[in-house]
Amino acid sequence: MVELVFLGSGGGRFQMVGQYFKTGGFRIHAGVKVHVDPGPGALLLTHQYGLNPLDLSGIIVTHCHPDHYTDTEVLIEAMTKHSTKKRGVLICSRSVIEGVGDYGPAVSRYHQRKPEKVIIMEPGDKFQLEDLEIESVVAKHSDPTTFGIIFHTDSGAIGYTSDTQYFEEMTKYYEGMRILIANVTRPLSMRIPWHLCSEDLIKILAAAKPELAVMIHMGMLFLEHEPAREATRIKTATGVETIPGQAGLRINMGEEIKITRPPKQPTLEEYIRPRVENFFGAE
Ligand SMILES: [Zn+2]
Ligand SMILES: [Zn+2]
Structure with missing residues (x-):
């Protein structure tokens, strides 16, 4: 089960x-x-949704834009047990680790020394992390070292496009996936350079035919074109079950794929209060 x-x-x-x-x-x-x-909020959202940042064994940063990397250093401190143990693997684009052109580096030399391994991923590279094989595929994005990912698990493969514009060969990478996580920045055919729009996802799904597609990385225009409605439109066009992502959404992939939405969005205070009210005085 994944x-x-x-x-x-x-x-x-x-x-x-x-x-x-x-x-x-x-x-x-x-x-x-x-x-x-x-990206921004990763540490707080980890706590808010009842997860433990200390139990990470790996952190992957696909490219050097802040909506993807800002919380990397704090999560490295968590993964390394508050920087007391050399453990875990940090897998990043070259831009994040070394800097490429105007991009990065985004992780300090101090933090690069903390994990047990630091891997710079190039398209085609594979890395086995215990029971998870992480394979890197081409993405075409403004950071030229950006990569997409295929996770090979005991329950099947999961693809993640990262930020990329549509290109014909990409559908081949994502054939045979059970789940495709797609960074769809724009609705309808409101395409912008370096990113996918809904129409691009339709092309990918029509060819790649995963069991489930999850839309994330949705930009501002999705406030006007509701994600759920776009997802339904994409499902109708492709026959592929398509859902919008959401903070707190959990998907379990065993023999079947089970989707669980959070009953409500917990506030950070709900998580923090039992721990701190004794310090600040209960209401
Ligand atoms: Zn980006
Ligand atoms: Zn982005």
């Missing part, structure tokens, strides 16, 4: 600053637990 826990479904500069859909990335729990693209 579990995905989403800590946001927003992306792009305006959503990142506005935080309507949150930008904490997502976690994949095979046996091993990995946080992918921890």
